[in-house]
Amino acid sequence: xxxxxxxxELWGKDHWSTLMYLECCAVxxxxxxxxxxxxxxVDRHPGLSIPxxxxxxxxxxxxxxxxxxxxxxxxxxxxxxxxxxxxxLVAWDGTGVNPVVRFTEKGLQVTAALRAHKTKGGQxxxxxxxxxxxxxxxxxxIQCIGEMERRECKYWDLRGLPSKKKRRxxxxxxxxxxxxxxxxxxxxxLNLCSVVLHPCPPNEDHFTIGMNIRTKQGWxxxxxxxxxxxxxxxxxxxxxxxxxxxxxxxxxxxxxxxxSTRK
Numbered sequence: 001x002x003x004x005x006x007x008x009e010l011w012g013k014d015h016w017s018t019l020m021y022l023e024c025c026a027v028x029x030x031x032x033x034x035x036x037x038x039x040x041x042v043d044r045h046p047g048l049s050i051p052x053x054x055x056x057x058x059x060x061x062x063x064x065x066x067x068x069x070x071x072x073x074x075x076x077x078x079x080x081x082x083x084x085x086x087x088x089l090v091a092w093d094g095t096g097v098n099p100v101v102r103f104t105e106k107g108l109q110v111t112a113a114l115r116a117h118k119t120k121g122g123q124x125x126x127x128x129x130x131x132x133x134x135x136x137x138x139x140x141x142i143q144c145i146g147e148m149e150r151r152e153c154k155y156w157d158l159r160g161l162p163s164k165k166k167r168r169x170x171x172x173x174x175x176x177x178x179x180x181x182x183x184x185x186x187x188x189x190l191n192l193c194s195v196v197l198h199p200c201p202p203n204e205d206h207f208t209i210g211m212n213i214r215t216k217q218g219w220x221x222x223x224x225x226x227x228x229x230x231x232x233x234x235x236x237x238x239x240x241x242x243x244x245x246x247x248x249x250x251x252x253x254x255x256x257x258x259x260s261t262r263k
Contacts, residue, residue, distance in 0.1 A: 002066070002072055005079075005082055005083040005086035006064075006075075006079075006083045007087070009067070010067050011066065011083070012064075012066040012067045012068070012069070012070070012125060013065045013123070013125040014039070014064045014066075014077065014080055015064070015066075015080045015083060015084070016114060018081065019080070019084055019089065019090075019111060020111065020115075020124070021037060022081065022084070022090060023103065023111045026102065030100075031093065031101045031102055032094075032100055033100070033101060035050050036050050038076070038077040038078060038081075039062050039077040040076050040077065040078060041062075041075075041076040041078075041079075042058070044075075044076060045076065045078045047096060047097040048078055048099075061073070061076075062076070063075060064076065064079065064080065065125075067128075081099070088104055088107070089103065089104060089106055089107030089110055089111075090104065090107050091103075091104065117223065120222060122222075126223075127223065128183075170234065170235045171233065171236075171250070172232075172233050173231050173232050173233070173253070174231040175230060178228050178229065178230055179229060179257055180226040180227065180257060181226065181227050181255060182223055182225070183220070183221055183223050183224065183255075184197075184209060184220075184232065184253070184254070185218065185219070185253070185254045185256075186213075186220075186234070186250060186253050186254075187250070187252040187254075188218060188248065188249050188250040188251040189215075189216045189248065189249040190215050190219055190248050191213070191236070191237055191247065192210070192214075192219075192234055192236060192237065193211070193235045193237045194210060194211045194212075194213075195209050195210035195213065195233070195234055196208050196232065197209060197227050197229040198230045198231045199227060199228060199229055199230070200229060200230050202230060207227055209221045209224065232253075232255065234248070234250065234253075
């Protein structure tokens with residue numbers, strides 16, 4: 001049984017595409033919504049239905065597609081709007097038959113992440129957003145971990161044991177409990193060989209979520225299928241003989257957890 005309003009972790013193609021359209025309305029139409037662009041169940045929202053050319057209202061019902069291609073009956077785009085308001089992303093201003101959408105600060109951050117996802121080739125159907133990537137509710141945040149320079153950091157291999165060759169600097173983070181991770185973002189001037197998650201159980205192969213990361217603008221893994229992990233490692237580059245190694249200066253790490261792990 002799907003709860004009403006539908007929580008964000010269950011949203012699929014129709015919720016996210018509706019949110020993108022609402023953003024267009026907020027930007028280009030001062031928040032005014034064109035009802036002709038919204039799926040409308042006339043039985044649920046008769047005052048928002050638009051008659052056709054012959055003055056008849058289309059009685060066709062189109063269910064909402066949720067995460068995992070699940071269909072939710074008796075639910076239209078206006079219900080998606082109501083779900084977004086319940087999630088704190090937007091506010092329904094205006095009247096019941098002439099609604100005006102207004103975005104909250106949280107809604108602006110979620111739509112920014114959604115647009116970035118689509119810019120990278122993603123679709124509304126595979127977008128996942130547990131919470132905003134700013135270290136707030138539902139996210140483990142580690143701030144100011146300092147400069148990851150080889151002369152200052154400890155030398156560890158991916159299992160957290162001292163490395164014999166000591167040629168690679170690794171910053172290891174252990175979680176207090178096994179945690180389902182679906183996204184990692186790192187802010188700073190980065191020169192990393194890889195970013196690796198340590199799976200649970202620990203005898204499984206490590207999962208690499210990023211390789212050859214060289215950027216001064218920070219790095220974001222994007223959303224991936226949740227992985228039950230015991231920790232994460234930032235692996236520095238090998239020192240090349242006769243060449244000075246460029247250290248990584250990490251300002252912040254933000255880890256997005258699977259929604260079901262929140263307490």
